[in-house]
Amino acid sequence: MDYPLAQIALSKFPKAKFVEIEHYKDIFNRPKQHFQIQKSSMKLILAKKTAPFLYPASEMIQEYETPNVFYTTPILNCLYNCDYCFLQGMYPSGNLVIFVNENDFFKSIQEKLKNLENPLKPLVIPISYNTDLMAMENIIPITSNWIKFVRELDNLKIEIRTKSALFSSIENISPPKNVILSWTLSPLEICEKYERTAPPVHRRINSMKSAIEKGWLVRLCIDPVLLIDRWEDKYNRFITDLFREIDGKKLVDITLGVFRMNKDYFNRIRKRESRSDIYYDNYIIENGTVTPPIELRTHAMETLKKHILTIHPKMRILIWE
Amino acid sequence: MQCILTALKAESQPLIDHFKLIRDSTYPFPVFRNGSISLIALGVGKKNIHHRITTFYNSVQENNIQFINIGIAGGNPTSTKIGECYFLHEIKDEMSGALYYPDILVKHSLEEISLVTVENVVSNGESRYRGLVDMEASEIFNVCSSIVPLQRLAFIKIVSDHMDLKFEEIIALPISTLILNHLASIELFFIRFNRLLKEETPILSETDLEWIHNTIQELALTETQSLQLTHCAKGFRIRLERREFPEIEKISTLNKSTQKILFRKICEKLST
Numbered sequence: 001m002d003y004p005l006a007q008i009a010l011s012k013f014p015k016a017k018f019v020e021i022e023h024y025k026d027i028f029n030r031p032k033q034h035f036q037i038q039k040s041s042m043k044l045i046l047a048k049k050t051a052p053f054l055y056p057a058s059e060m061i062q063e064y065e066t067p068n069v070f071y072t073t074p075i076l077n078c079l080y081n082c083d084y085c086f087l088q089g090m091y092p093s094g095n096l097v098i099f100v101n102e103n104d105f106f107k108s109i110q111e112k113l114k115n116l117e118n119p120l121k122p123l124v125i126p127i128s129y130n131t132d133l134m135a136m137e138n139i140i141p142i143t144s145n146w147i148k149f150v151r152e153l154d155n156l157k158i159e160i161r162t163k164s165a166l167f168s169s170i171e172n173i174s175p176p177k178n179v180i181l182s183w184t185l186s187p188l189e190i191c192e193k194y195e196r197t198a199p200p201v202h203r204r205i206n207s208m209k210s211a212i213e214k215g216w217l218v219r220l221c222i223d224p225v226l227l228i229d230r231w232e233d234k235y236n237r238f239i240t241d242l243f244r245e246i247d248g249k250k251l252v253d254i255t256l257g258v259f260r261m262n263k264d265y266f267n268r269i270r271k272r273e274s275r276s277d278i279y280y281d282n283y284i285i286e287n288g289t290v291t292p293p294i295e296l297r298t299h300a301m302e303t304l305k306k307h308i309l310t311i312h313p314k315m316r317i318l319i320w321e
Numbered sequence: 322m323q324c325i326l327t328a329l330k331a332e333s334q335p336l337i338d339h340f341k342l343i344r345d346s347t348y349p350f351p352v353f354r355n356g357s358i359s360l361i362a363l364g365v366g367k368k369n370i371h372h373r374i375t376t377f378y379n380s381v382q383e384n385n386i387q388f389i390n391i392g393i394a395g396g397n398p399t400s401t402k403i404g405e406c407y408f409l410h411e412i413k414d415e416m417s418g419a420l421y422y423p424d425i426l427v428k429h430s431l432e433e434i435s436l437v438t439v440e441n442v443v444s445n446g447e448s449r450y451r452g453l454v455d456m457e458a459s460e461i462f463n464v465c466s467s468i469v470p471l472q473r474l475a476f477i478k479i480v481s482d483h484m485d486l487k488f489e490e491i492i493a494l495p496i497s498t499l500i501l502n503h504l505a506s507i508e509l510f511f512i513r514f515n516r517l518l519k520e521e522t523p524i525l526s527e528t529d530l531e532w533i534h535n536t537i538q539e540l541a542l543t544e545t546q547s548l549q550l551t552h553c554a555k556g557f558r559i560r561l562e563r564r565e566f567p568e569i570e571k572i573s574t575l576n577k578s579t580q581k582i583l584f585r586k587i588c589e590k591l592s593t
């Protein structure tokens with residue numbers, strides 16, 4: 001508990017009751033927990049992570065044009081609770097684990113940089129893969145600490161994906177060249193139905209706008225695209241409206257992808273009787289991934305790509321296919 | 322259903338009176354019931370706990386049972402007050418060293434504390450134990466967590482002494498009054514805790530399941546089709562809470578292709 005991050009977290013909850021435990025898994029990995037009930041009364045677990053600190057990135061993540069892609073987990077679980085989130089199927093618990101030994105994460109990255117599979121390409125690390133890191137920034141400044149750490153490292157890029165409206169918490173940091181802030185946005189109907197606990201989309205857009213204005217590298221993620229009733233109209237209208245608000249030319253790129261999930265996670269969520277209709281649609285299983293049938297998803301991705309390109313013909317679009 | 326677990330008669334009595342529970346003599350040990358609340362008297366110590374709880378659990382039709390242990394405990398004189406009511410967030414079994422962590426999932430106004438379950442009454446343990454001591458909680462957790470999920474367990478303890486009394490002295494205390502003083506917050510907790518059970522209600526009702534069963538029979542669905550039908554039915558029920566499932570078309574000659582067509586039609590109806 002002597003770690004600075006632990007002290008900061010503790011200071012944010014002066015009335016909290018602390019329970020000392022031996023290992024975070026003694027609580028987090030217990031069988032017979034109810035993920036969703038715990039989500040409505042989340043507990044914060046402060047823990048020290050042991051190696052490994054980097055994991056090979058899954059195929060669910062869009063292509064980064066480098067073999068050196070790894071993800072890391074400074075936090076397990078998320079403050080938000082999107083219906084389509086794979087974390088529900090990945091973790092046995094809805095509680096949040098924060099790893100407070102961030103220097104060990106940083107050291108492992110320095111080591112990795114010395115042993116890259118292809119040293120000519122950069123090491124890319126999505127650091128907000130199993131959480132929404134920026135959403136936690138008011139509680140614990142992990143995002144800003146990572147930004148400060150990577151600033152001086154030439155051959156490293158990090159991506160911080162978020163649905164938060166908390167850009168204000170890092171806006172005083174000058175934007176480094178190797179940090180991409182990625183906002184996941186969805187049409188209002190999707191946000192209201194499937195992302196109820198995340199900030200409203202207009203607040204996310206405002207945060208994204210501020211980041212662009214301050215000179216940050218910003219990526220737009222329309223991912224997952226949910227093929228709901230009249231999805232075409234809804235997503236196309238959303239994209240048109242969005243580009244009236246933000247300057248698309250200033251985006252690094254856009255990532256698109258339909259709903260997809262590791263089959264085991266998906267089945268676990270179904271078994272837990274998720275109350276989201278997403279889990280009772282018809283999908284196919286392709287290489288262990290649950291996803292809409294190929295014709296549907298290709299059509300969806302082509303439609304949206306075409307629409308984006310009519311507005312911004314030069315936009316770089318990364319697609320999960 | 323909510324099932325209260327107590328050790329002493331003096332702990333049970335105020336709860337029996339308050340919830341108007343009536344003795345159910347079909348059990349060879351004291352069980353009291355009234356509608357959705359039951360109480361099992363376990364006696365002092367661990368010896369009867371497994372038998373009584375599992376006998377009760379196996380005898381009731383209900384799967385959705387919450388177990389709530391309510392009782393007195395000895396408290397550390399510096400960290401606890403006599404008469405104060407606590408929620409347990411950690412239970413240690415002194416003999417085995419096993420640690421258990423009850424999930425605290427409802428808002429409450431009580432203090433939270435840890436407890437050690439001991440084998441014998443502690444009458445000189447003022448400095449040995451940081452929180453509370455009792456003689457049952459760890460075994461209750463151990464037994465109940467093997468039959469129900471963790472979110473259905475809760476532990477409420479009221480400090481009766483500062484670990485400086487002998488057993489005869491403890492049972493001579495006004496234990497019922499200690500419990501009575503906290504009935505209001507205990508009852509409020511019961512109401513809030515009960516709401517969690519609703520979150521566990523299955524998506525499909527008995528009637529829904531019957532419709533699925535009949536459809537499977539009538540259309541002679543394969544195992545894969547049956548599973549798909551169940552998923553479509555769940556999606557339908559989530560979208561349309563009260564709507565009845567679609568009528569199944571009657572067909573005199575059901576062959577492989579008509580079966581497939583009918584099955585597809587039903588799934589489409591359920592999905593739109």
Ligand code: SF4
Nearest residue numbers: 078080081082085131
């Ligand atoms: S914001 Fe991302 S990580 Fe958090 S719940 Fe939603 S999908 Fe999951």
